[in-house]
Amino acid sequence: MNKERQITVRSGWGMLVVTAAVLIVATTSLVIGLIATEHHSSLDFIGVEMTLATGAHVAWIVVSSLVVVAGLIFTGGFFTLEPNEARVLILFGSYQGTVREPGWHWTNPFATKHRISLRWRNMNVDKLKVNDKRGNPVEIAAVVVWRVEDTAQALFDVDRYESFVGLQSDSALRQLAVRYAYDHGETDDEITLRSSVEEVSDEFRRELEERVASAGVRVEEARLSHLAYAPEIAGAMLKRQQAEAIIAARTKIVHGAVSMVDMALTDLAEKKVVELDEERKAAMVSNLLVILCGETEAQPVLNTGTLYT
Secondary structure (H helix, E strand, O other): OOOOOOOEEEEEEHHHHHHHHHHHHHHHHHHHHHHHHHHHHHHOOOHHHHHHHHHHHHHHHHHHHHHHHHHHHHHEEEEEEEOOOOEEEEOOOOEEEEEEOEEEOOOOOOEEEEEEEOEEEEEEEEEEEEOOOOOEEEEEEEEEEEEEHHHHHHHHHOOOHHHHHHHHHHHHHHHHHHHEOOOOOOOOOOOOOOOOOHHHEEEEEHHHHHHHHHHHHHEEEEEEEEEOHHHHHHHHHHHHHHHHHHHHHHHHHHHHHHHHHHHHHHHHHOOOOOOOOOHHHHHHHHHHHHHHHHHOOOOOOOOOOOOOO
């Protein structure tokens, strides 16, 4: 596993002055050499002296040309860095280091400079259709916020780290859906995808961070953006949820009605408002439960006789 190594390179402004001076001097020297060679070759001299003079001019021109070429090559070493950006320097296949300081810089012109963004990135994990813990088909999607933390790992340890993060996010989301049920079953104390959003999102982020650690990537946030039953069972599950809601509501109503009836009987007995035998108590309990638990309003009935007639 590769580890990032930060290095400091030369300032681009200082090297700009040096490179410009070298190019100006070398170009001027080359022009002077060409003019001198042309003037000397126009003279009609034959002998050793002319050969030596011509050779010196040729050497002058060659050296000046090489210096000009070197100056032009030096211009390939300039590069700029914006905030939250890095350049990974590679020289002939060898990792030299990473530059993170913003500004205009200069380095070995033969070094390859790979640009890597260090900014936070948003990635949408496309909607997936998977089976939850109970085997019910569900649709699930997520949003992941991440960035590159180690440039050497991102560039050398994985192939195309953006695609790597995308595939690992897809895989982690599938595993998350299989691990938990969509909704509560027989008990309400279990963690589910629908009711435990914070716990499920934290679990998703931790698992994804472990998966992408080898790529030098840090996951800041990972949350579910879509969750629903698959269309083929959505209708049946909706009826089930409605039935569970009705049962829960009825259960609470019955518990409340029983408590109210008990309170009424207790208060009547303690305050001695009326003496009721067991049969009258049963009739009162029946009437109160019908009134409190009924879906429609109770209709008053005028009793002109007694309970026993």
